[in-house]
Amino acid sequence: MVDKLIEKIIELQNPTCVGLDTDFNYLPEEMKKDISTFEGAAEAIAEFNMNIIDKICDIVPSVKVQVAYYEMYGHAGMQAFEYTVNYARGRGLIVIADCKRNDIGSTAGCYSKAYLGKTSLNDKSLRAVEADMLTVNGYLGFDGIKPFIEDIKKYDKSIFALVKTSNPSSGEFQNLKLENGKFIYEQMGELVSEWGKDTIGKYGYSDVGAVVGATHPEEAERLRKQLSHTFFLIPGYGAQGGSAKMLKVCFDKNGLGGVVNSSRGIICAYKDVHYSGMNYADAARAACIDMQQDLAGVIGKMGK
């Protein structure tokens, strides 16, 4: 699936991923009014997402749907999550389910079934929801990752494992140094690269990618040099403080190597004075255009 994402990035000259981390509180007042149940909130969130997806699907290659923002509305929220993922795929977007799932082998297999594969039921196999890509956490080692890799190969999917996260205190653990001279995040990066070595596609990148925050350019630069076959999911642009200049180091000489997520910067753009007077969907589109120009200005031409 990383090949398809790269092709869309080249086609649109845009490595943007729009983060649909849709908190009910982000919705315009008129959409929130009189809603007092999770079912009502979930429907409003799905409608909000749908209208944004309609306005951005021709200019961005991908969306990232952050499941935590749906789980907090219970099973009704999960229904909105499923609706959003399906709707975005129907509009041609590559959908990253941002779930950071992790567990031991058989249980990791359940997570893989939930988002990438199929769940068996008597003589049938059904999908709970079908995303194209899924974020995972590799703390448990390879047998926690293997079930995902099996589904990647079977259904043409991808995963991104956490390597260097965008949060301020990520270094508390990830930047500790190992006896072998590597930082923990580098070691995790190496494992991720190893786990993906059988899934390298035609652009030289594997279907086992890495989450590398835009807010830590020094680490990102080391990782880019070290992990030549690993595609990056880059959070932290915009609201979290990462700039296009800071994340340039994540890209290779062909302007490829990563997809850059912005969540609040896009879906809450309508609250920004810069986009005042626009409705939320038009503001999201305008913010995507600005982000594309910002990124392309620094990264240059994407693809040979």
Added chain:
Amino acid sequence: MVDKLIEKIIELQNPTCVGLDTDFNYLPEEMKKDISTFEGAAEAIAEFNMNIIDKICDIVPSVKVQVAYYEMYGHAGMQAFEYTVNYARGRGLIVIADCKRNDIGSTAGCYSKAYLGKTSLNDKSLRAVEADMLTVNGYLGFDGIKPFIEDIKKYDKSIFALVKTSNPSSGEFQNLKLENGKFIYEQMGELVSEWGKDTIGKYGYSDVGAVVGATHPEEAERLRKQLSHTFFLIPGYGAQGGSAKMLKVCFDKNGLGGVVNSSRGIICAYKDVHYSGMNYADAARAACIDMQQDLAGVIGKMGK
């Protein structure tokens, strides 16, 4: 909440946690027959859980509900998860939501709302589901854990962070050595201990516990010595190969310090020749009694 769990362990002289990792395929044939939708599967799973809970709630202190086994049936599965958690709490069990959630600050806050806290909706605050304890993954560092700790203090809850997991390849990452001489799992254990230092209860254990697999007794012993205030959630007993003898090292001189999970060993006991002729709920109860005797025989009296 760790104090309440310890009190129940002392009262019942039983540190067992029953893992409700209820795969549809685990159900007896007559419960699976003719079911062809996730809604149908979810209802059958909830009924299966309910009948087991009714039979074990007077002899075990806690259950662990593994969310992956519900997520793979989509939002219908999540409804069964919520039902199971609520039903078990209603029967007086302490419920551990085994979700291994992790993300950066604001998003970790959403996960905390989903399982331990409340989600705001206009002028209301509602619960998606209320568990007593939640498993988390600390790879992101403290600001990914802080939102959970806030809810722990506000609502009297607990978390368990992954330290040394029970799967065969956990050492691939967790047993690498740091420059400071510690293994990664020890370093994570130290962080977990530090994160929990403000939440130590009357038995000397904090509400920020650690997941420590029964399958790795050497590491468990080191961790018990190192982390005198950290309560352990101990998976790996039974089907995964951990024995009572192996996990004795997780307990202190008062026979306290951890709760031991068994999933398939209990909920699939009816398939075991040892319990042949029993229905699944009676077999689960019998397996719980056997497990209590096995553990108590090795750990001794629980509580002073």
